[in-house]
Amino acid sequence: MAIVLGPNRYGKAETRVVRVSRDGATHHLRDLNVSISLSGDMDAVHLTGDNAAVLPTDSQKNTVFAFARKHGIGEIEDFGLLLARHFVASQPTIRHARVEIAEYAWERQGPHSFVRSGREVRTALVHSDGPGGRESVVSGLTDLVVLNSTGSEFHGFIRDEYTTLEPTRDRILATSVTARWRHRSTDAAWGRSYERARRCLLEAFAGTHSLSLQQTLYQMGRHVLAECGEICEVRLSMPNRHHFAVDLAPFGMDNDNEVFFAADRPYGLIEGTVLDDAVPTAPGAWS
Amino acid sequence: MAIVLGPNRYGKAETRVVRVSRDGATHHLRDLNVSISLSGDMDAVHLTGDNAAVLPTDSQKNTVFAFARKHGIGEIEDFGLLLARHFVASQPTIRHARVEIAEYAWERQGPHSFVRSGREVRTALVHSDGPGGRESVVSGLTDLVVLNSTGSEFHGFIRDEYTTLEPTRDRILATSVTARWRHRSTDAAWGRSYERARRCLLEAFAGTHSLSLQQTLYQMGRHVLAECGEICEVRLSMPNRHHFAVDLAPFGMDNDNEVFFAADRPYGLIEGTVLDDAVPTAPGAWS
Amino acid sequence: MAIVLGPNRYGKAETRVVRVSRDGATHHLRDLNVSISLSGDMDAVHLTGDNAAVLPTDSQKNTVFAFARKHGIGEIEDFGLLLARHFVASQPTIRHARVEIAEYAWERQGPHSFVRSGREVRTALVHSDGPGGRESVVSGLTDLVVLNSTGSEFHGFIRDEYTTLEPTRDRILATSVTARWRHRSTDAAWGRSYERARRCLLEAFAGTHSLSLQQTLYQMGRHVLAECGEICEVRLSMPNRHHFAVDLAPFGMDNDNEVFFAADRPYGLIEGTVLDDAVPTAPGAWS
Amino acid sequence: MAIVLGPNRYGKAETRVVRVSRDGATHHLRDLNVSISLSGDMDAVHLTGDNAAVLPTDSQKNTVFAFARKHGIGEIEDFGLLLARHFVASQPTIRHARVEIAEYAWERQGPHSFVRSGREVRTALVHSDGPGGRESVVSGLTDLVVLNSTGSEFHGFIRDEYTTLEPTRDRILATSVTARWRHRSTDAAWGRSYERARRCLLEAFAGTHSLSLQQTLYQMGRHVLAECGEICEVRLSMPNRHHFAVDLAPFGMDNDNEVFFAADRPYGLIEGTVLDDAVPTAPGAWS
Structure with a gap:
């Protein structure tokens, strides 16, 4: 018997990002809850605490906010793919990325006024192993x-x-x-x-x-x-x-x-x- | 110093009653959460455990269901008044009744099919001291x-x-x-x-x-x-x-x-x- | 009939402050949830949006953290009194302060290691109208x-x-x-x-x-x-x-x-x- | 392309059973939340609504209560195995049983008086394919x-x-x-x-x-x-x-x-x- 590390992943969960975009006086609103899980060459961090392969979860959160600004938020499936591919592409130690997004719906009450609809929550779960690798999109x-x-x-x-x-x-x-x-x-x-x-x-x-x-x-x-x-x-x-x-x-x-x-x-x-x-x-x- | 009983009340909370009424093949649906609090001549039950003045909370629950059948459920304010007045009128030991109702809204999807709307919850809080006494209705x-x-x-x-x-x-x-x-x-x-x-x-x-x-x-x-x-x-x-x-x-x-x-x-x-x-x-x- | 402003209050709710104090290698831990409500000369802010009488809820939050540093956290009743008296004393527009605190208990596992006990939550509710005024402490x-x-x-x-x-x-x-x-x-x-x-x-x-x-x-x-x-x-x-x-x-x-x-x-x-x-x-x- | 039924399971979730056993005047208390999932020959019920292979979830709930009476509740892993094996053994259409149990801990305050401890919840997840088949126990x-x-x-x-x-x-x-x-x-x-x-x-x-x-x-x-x-x-x-x-x-x-x-x-x-x-x-x- 040898005690070994098995499957593992880590990331920032439940980043609550709200994106406003302006069409003249008319505003549009998107309201998401984004959870990221990354995996890859993570033996060292588990076995010795060496963080050289670890992109901090705080940086993952920042990326969500920065991407919301840079790319806007289109459909949550696309936003998830954008994030997942970025993480795998950006660091050689990150081999797999999983992005789960929940979107809360709002109904318009005025040009910049909204009421949360309370109807069902729309979800997306995206996996990416990067360019040429396995990718999948599950909506729900x-x-x-x-x-x-x-x-x-x-x-x-x-x-x-x-x-x-x-x-x-x-x-x-x-x-x-x-x-x-x-x-x-x-x-x-x-x-x-x-x-x-x-x-x-x-x-x-x-x-x-x-x-x-x-x-x-x-x-x-x-x-x-x-x-x-x-x-x-x-x-x-x-x-x-x-x-x-x-x-x-x-x-x-x-x-x-x-x-x-x-x-x-x-x-x-x-x-x-x-x-x-x-x-x-x-x-x-x-x- | 004498240790005495102060204000008190008791009742059945959160009876979840759903009422279906039929208009031919078209059904109507009401979905309530009803909480009742009664007070009055309740010294004995506190001081000695003598329950002679106590209408069981189980009976209060039964009353909610029976009234939903007998009277139907109109507006929740009226249903609350009906219940509150009943409890005060029915037992001499019960002097005050408080009925709090939350109503969950559903949207029609078919003649007998519904989707919970998830928009805000409508509420009513009714007090009655019985005929000739103080009564109040708070909606919300x-x-x-x-x-x-x-x-x-x-x-x-x-x-x-x-x-x-x-x-x-x-x-x-x-x-x-x-x-x-x-x-x-x-x-x-x-x-x-x-x-x-x-x-x-x-x-x-x-x-x-x-x-x-x-x-x-x-x-x-x-x-x-x-x-x-x-x-x-x-x-x-x-x-x-x-x-x-x-x-x-x-x-x-x-x-x-x-x-x-x-x-x-x-x-x-x-x-x-x-x-x-x-x-x-x-x-x-x-x- | 004239439409007028009635009773009102405002404040920062649920500031989650954790305080560590050191006794050599042995640490002590306090874990609170602090909610503040202030009232006083608040007509203008309601009627015209003039905030001259308003201490921001953000400042109230800062005060909780600063007082935890400056005074430490003794019993929650005392911490509540300290905060409540401060708010009334510090601003002439603030006449009444209410501080509600919940404390979560932890059990020691080591000199600086703790397990949340999960037993009941201890509470305090403090009111102060300032020096010479009405004050009260409710524990629970x-x-x-x-x-x-x-x-x-x-x-x-x-x-x-x-x-x-x-x-x-x-x-x-x-x-x-x-x-x-x-x-x-x-x-x-x-x-x-x-x-x-x-x-x-x-x-x-x-x-x-x-x-x-x-x-x-x-x-x-x-x-x-x-x-x-x-x-x-x-x-x-x-x-x-x-x-x-x-x-x-x-x-x-x-x-x-x-x-x-x-x-x-x-x-x-x-x-x-x-x-x-x-x-x-x-x-x-x-x- | 043919649309087909894939993996599926069903059962009664969250049956809240409390078991008291008496040792003279001293009582012992067990407090469980039991969730059952069964699977097997369930094509017909999905495709045509033919329930001939279906043991009602209501019967599963009854079984939990009856077994608590008949066998008592020992360790939750054993109680889970007992239930899982029963379901597979009792009906030819049921091939696999999964029983998940959460146990809430209570501390003794008297011979028959208890305080819920609030410490962590103990869990067990049991699978059984019946005698000679795959079985597993996961505690947690x-x-x-x-x-x-x-x-x-x-x-x-x-x-x-x-x-x-x-x-x-x-x-x-x-x-x-x-x-x-x-x-x-x-x-x-x-x-x-x-x-x-x-x-x-x-x-x-x-x-x-x-x-x-x-x-x-x-x-x-x-x-x-x-x-x-x-x-x-x-x-x-x-x-x-x-x-x-x-x-x-x-x-x-x-x-x-x-x-x-x-x-x-x-x-x-x-x-x-x-x-x-x-x-x-x-x-x-x-x-």
Whole structure:
């Protein structure tokens, strides 16, 4: 047995950069949370504390701000690629860069006034091994909270000795969608692609008469792949936010799926992947 | 010295009730978080554990669900009044009821499909001492996050020995508004009133050329009072979410208020009240 | 009707200051979160944006750091008094100062190495109107999570038409205590007082055979007052963290209070005050 | 191109089970958060909504409670193995089970009275493919917050065009440790192993004169492996919780590492693995 260093990475997480750009009196606003992870020739820093291969995380933060000034912030996928490629290109000791970006949406209230929309958060996860190396772009969203008040059934499941759940032909189906989708290339119309993928997720959620949350999940992924040729793989994580119909019989009332208790924990958690089977998997693109 | 019981109250907090109502194939959805506090003849339960005067918090929760079924959920102010009056009327030991409700907004995606909007949370705080007694309705909102990318100055302030801040003629002004407003009566067009008050807050925030966040706060309260005759007092709590222009000079770049670092803590916190001076204060309405 | 400015205050919230002091090779560590609110002659800043009366919140933050250097950090009550008195004394426009401090506890692991304890957070809330004026000190704690696995009953309560709860002679009683206590003067042995008050809360919680959480709350407050002569009023806020015995009968098992489901929401919320009736109330000390 | 279902799993997350056991008048308390994920022959449920292969997540929750009653809760690793093996053994459609458990520690205050300790959370992640199949146990902890007030340097790093950080010979080093360690087998003295691994992490953090957080991380992993023969791989995730020495020169004061500002975001994030190179990797054990 020898004790050795295994996989490792480091970087500056959660740099909160806000970029204002001016179009005459009209301002535009971008609001990002940028997290960087770098890896490469990092044995010495772990084994002896020799930092000669280490670009400080403080410099990474500075780079985010400087690039926001120099290049502006276009689509977050492009901003992530710009940063990731820079880090790998700039230092021989840095072999791989990972840039994760969350973008918060704002709605315009005036020429230079904005209200945070509070709708889902748009995300991007970019990897680059530099020119000629492996690169990948995964786009996505979190906190897209959706609910169908009918059109959801659950029955025909296994009944073991610990099963007390009654089958149902009508229930609320609610979830907070975290979705990520891998692009076929590192070049796409990111903004239009995002809006299309988001629309597909919502359409499939609303349009699927659901016999299980797994079925809904699969239809959501399938719809994205079918409509978005630039996307080759979709990963979905969907908590089943249980809404229990309250038993009102003790108070002499029926409850035909009108009054529900929205529970916090525990919750079902459904995770699944839908992909084009002609494309090689890329495990490194996702983490 | 005698050790005695002072003010006290108890109740069920954060009952999460979701109400679906059907208009043919079209469903309507309401999503509330209801917290109840009752007080009255509660000496015995504290001093000896005699529960004869205590309506269990579990029964209060049941009442929320049963009332949602029996009466439906109209405006949250009305639902709060209904509950508060019920508790005081139903038990002689309960003299005062306080009902606090938060409502989460959903946007329609289909006849029975919804997306949580994520915009601000609407609130109501109702007190009732029962028929003939004191009653009050305070409406409000939380988590209304707004930002002006220009039109904000800060200068002419005190400079003491610990002051290093430079005056500025142009900065980002950003805050997460918590606003509450007291109504003159317990009868109003709550929904229209809410939309009008919300619009006034946004208009005044966007429209005020600000020399200080206090000035903006006052204009927001003033605009609500001026436009909403049914409202007699507005209380605002507004954290100053600092956005610091990043010094890019070390990288040979200027930064004419284009790139900002959005800080978490510490933050300024501005709290203030704007009111009609002809109306008596009502401290009990707010807590 | 005239629209006027009502009560208001402003300040820097949540300045996170960590103070290291050296005793040879042995270091001592203090870790605080300090929030300041000032009020006084602030009409102009609200009405016209004239900041001549305003000490910037940035200067308040600087003062926290400078005072930590100059005076060190003794007990948080004293540090709060020092800051509050300074602000009122330093500027004629500032008439009232409120300083709220939370302290995070660390346990020693070595001469200069520490582990955050994670036990409750100690708090202080200080008001000062300056020399000769009103002053008050409220100490306290939050997040003291306690549980009795027996010795708690609940029965004899009101049964109305919405009551389905069964009376019980044995249940889990669990809560997260937020306690605050007002001191008779602004001079006390704060550290010893804190440890004594904390011990009293724990002793009374553990030692009370409880017929209701209200009874337990009262005994906790009473024990603090009886043992701590320097304290004249205790306010407690205690959520009833419900632990429901799981019905295992469907699986052919009994459950004699052995297996519980710990619920999140809704929860009971019990709030109450215990005080020395010979001492005038001081509503301004608490908010 | 064919759109197909890829990797997927489902289960009940965050079942909060509390178990009381009685030793005469003395009670013992265990407080867990249990999350289950199952996978296997789940094509049909995704493609058509046929639930014939699906054990409801509600039944999984019931199983947690029933097993807590039937078997008691020993070490969380054993409880996880018991559950994981049960699910795979009980249904032919379930091929793989993953059980993740977090345990909250309580300190005794009396025979049946407890205070939540608030120290770190102990974790276990168990996989089982059933008898004869792959099994793994990963133990760990989260929220172990540690700080060294000296004995940390950072210099000799890369200086690129975006580097403004000054090298330092003395700084605070603080982090919130998330550690997980893989066991060589599924049979160990889990409780003693946990205490030893925890002690090793603390000892190495306190005892390493650090030239970089990476060096400290490696020493922590190394110390666990060297002292705990039952462990073959350690993964650590350690945010660098920056504490910045405040510049007090504007106030005529020096600051010899006495007064610090504890920042929230951004933060460095250091992730690394230390392992016995003679043992095959087991990527499936960790996710």
